[in-house]
């Protein structure tokens with residue numbers, strides 16, 4: 743049974759947050775955690791947490807809480823992080839290299855096996871142990887390293903050609919940072935990330951609280 747198929751996207755999106763907190767608790771040798779303390783650490787309500795976790799089976803013991811290790815392993819398995827996932831980042835500029843650095847340091851669950859670029863200024867370099875290859879080597883490395891996820895951090899005008907190359911190599915999951923509308927076959931999943939849109943929507947939601955005097959009308 744595909745457990746992920748049954749839970750709403752909002753629940754799935756909270757799972758990595760639970761994982762981060764559980765990782766921390768395991769590191770601190772905390773063996774049992776209540777939904778109340780998970781609530782304190784995540785900011786979600788205890789009821790929400792119990793409901794979320796119940797989607798995947800009842801893991802907790804009433805009055806005691808959840809076994810931290812067990813819950814962490816379940817969450818890892820539900821997300822699909824119990825097996826190594828190899829990632830390639832295409833575009834080794836500001837964002838691509840920052841993303842690579844951060845993931846090498848902070849994300850033990852995926853392995854960035856290579857960055858790819860076309861600029862002679864960066865090809866051949868090494869970012870936190872991750873080699874920067876020329877785009878021409880994409881096919882060879884994707885096959886050799888069994889890359890499953892592609893991250894797109896090239897200028898928008900080049901993003902579709904990068905998608906096409908990754909799709910040709912059978913990469914089925916793409917995380918796109920370029921502000922471009924990309925197309926791929928139905929069995930390829932593309933997630934778009936746009937921090938500028940996040941910033942703009944924050945301003946919309948906070949606009950009543952923003953100090954009127956410190957803002958100037960643009961028109």
Ligand SMILES: NC(=O)c1ccc[n+]([C@@H]2O[C@H](COP(=O)([O-])OP(=O)(O)OC[C@H]3O[C@@H](n4cnc5c(N)ncnc54)[C@H](O)[C@@H]3O)[C@@H](O)[C@H]2O)c1
Pocket residue numbers: 832833834835836837838858859860861864877894895896897898900903904918919920921935936937938
């Ligand atoms: N989603 C967000 O929140 C967010 C934030 C910042 C930047 N961006 C976007 O991310 C992308 C990268 O931004 P940046 O600031 O790192 O730019 P950058 O110019 O620093 O880096 C882009 C890199 O892509 C390389 N490149 C160009 N064409 C390529 C190709 N066909 N194949 C491989 N590499 C190629 C360039 O040589 C360069 O190293 C842009 O599309 C930008 O708009 C998105």
